Amino acid sequence: MSTIEYSRKGSGPSVVLVHGIGHQRSAWGEVFDQLAQDFDVIAVDLPGFGRSPAPTAPHTWTMDSYVEQLEELFADLGLDRPHVVGNSLGGYFCLQMAARGSARSVTALSPAGFWSRFDLALIATNLIPMKLATYAPMPVLELFARKESLRKITMRALYVHPERVTEQAALSDSLNLRRSPGFWPCVWHGLPLRYIGRPVVPTTIAWGDTDRILSPRHADRARRGLPMVRHASLRACGHVPMLDDPDEVSRQVRQTIAEVDAPHILAS
Template identity: 40%
Template sequence: MLVHDRRGAGPPLVLIHGIGARRGAWDPVVQQLAADRETIAIDLPGFGESSPLPAETTPSIDAYVDAVERFFADAGLDRPHVAGNSMGGGIALELARRGSVASATALSPIGFWSPLENAYGQVVLKQTHFLSARAGGVLKRGVGSAAGRTLMLSHMFGRPAAVDAEAARQDIAQLAAAPGWSGTLAQLRKYRFTNGAALDGVPVTVGWGTRDRLLVYATQSRRARQALPHARHVALDRCGHLPMSDDPDGVAALLREASATSGPHAG
């Protein structure tokens, strides 16, 4: 069973974080959503407090989709709504492809990059992990001020000064310690989203921060629109790669709207 936080009441909405993150990435929006959704924020295998995938399992996107489907069964969830960010967005879309969910919302999802953009993203993520592992103490002190957060977190957030300092410290520690990091990052560069028509049976929403500097909004959101012409596409104004922190009210409203479609609830 994946480590998770289950809050609120209503149609179940499973929240899936990105590589190197943890279930706490969704904290800025959970309180609002829990008023009329049962939110289930999970730690993916090898991240947060969840155990890694088995040693013999290649940490591919398909393997993570399998793990989330097993979690649905373990938690008594029959085709819940899902929302994912970054790698979690890719997982959400692949769950929709399998027909395992009632709706899928993907915030700045992976898989719509060009080869050059893919390589750029790998470099940025490797540098971020290196600094977290080798200079974590300096980073944790630096994010204590608004100016420090602006300097150190602007590649991930559109409004870094507004990020909670303690949450940023926990994120740095989690990234440095995550056992799933290296293997998963190596597999991510192989992933491409394909065959968007296979998702037409499931309501899909794609939200993208206009200030996303990791998975660049201008080009990658355009490819997502082309690949998923029947999905709802939303530009998240002034948001970066992690829009949940940049605009909690707007993202919570988007997730509520996207998960308003009828579908089976928890068993």
Template identity: 40%
Template structure:
């Protein structure tokens, strides 16, 4: 029997669609020590919905955010700044406006790189990175990812007229998302269609975000967990070994049975990785044993 991730509508108790500082759309859920969840290129904050209730139940406030040019956030507008500087400033302002100081920051893909850079800037109490960008083995890794996104977004544009029908079926979801997730059939129809349309909306931002390859070197000043997807087809798993070499102070693990965007593949696993990371940070034991 196929398993479908629980994408129940997640209603924020505060600011269902708040736009602050640089006008990033976000949602706040629950109460407790804050955890900020940052998605990757071409995705949107609703991708975290399967794990939000699990983190809230563990006693945390959970904040999901749309990147500039994604979801319901305004257009990407770096005004001549490089990607790293612009996104760092965007999240600095967001945290100030939300009134949170050094939250636990969780990021997937580009979101992971944003989390890492935030830690270097003193804006994270801990970081949990799910297949983060920035650990290219060589330039070919970056060119592969850029080419993959360009190809899939072009294909999405061609399929747009029939997308509502495609997303009703497992084969249609596989056509659209098997490069991102291991189990595309677990994505509910409405979320699949929303993700598909968001990818098209995000095209201008994606183009700007791929202007250059950004490497992350460290060392990190805060406890960190780097969790790589076993079946990652975007940031290939050997990049996890590059991350281990560059960040020996972090805790490194493999997420079994999931793809690059793991939240719908196995919400319980992803939530456990995050909560264990936060617990290690609270004990001051962010590094691997």
């Protein structure tokens, strides 16, 4: 049985939300509640992040194992090929499900796996300092979470509007990144990723036009490599667009799902 922790709300077709490296289910913010108006929404903590424990045998830290663990959760919850939505590394996992046919539709927000070797240094330059900064003494973390000007500095790489992150959320995310045993294994297994699959279900790849972690160059590669899927640019959004523009993220998800469940979506 899956040990993945999750939050669940709403009713209707099932939608599973998958966060990115170093984050937790709360990253979905208003998107979770907006989608729950019309769907059965499940936001997960990936293994080794948030409240989910590290993988235990036969599971491992590999990227394929992460996909299998998510699919195991679907089976445990009785979900028959849910719609899935993922951000960053979570987007990569969802695209893998699009190729495996284990999801009904896929919306991937700035998904991993479309970088070049040149990009790896920039990605590491952003990710690793963020992780190391969380080892600061608690009074320092609390100070940076409390003061809006400091939150803007520390979270600028993730958001166009870091001022929208609350003090409580900022501290919670810092402590999650500090304590998550999955961060270093996911960096190790994740950086060599190249997405080479071919989605067999309705799929959207949406990219923040101000993404500082995975730049819009990655979106260009995704367009060239996957011309058969729908591509969208998220205006004035960073790497984690769920905070910058939850309305637009929800709209993109609904539009993707509408390709499968048109009568249900058109009513909302």
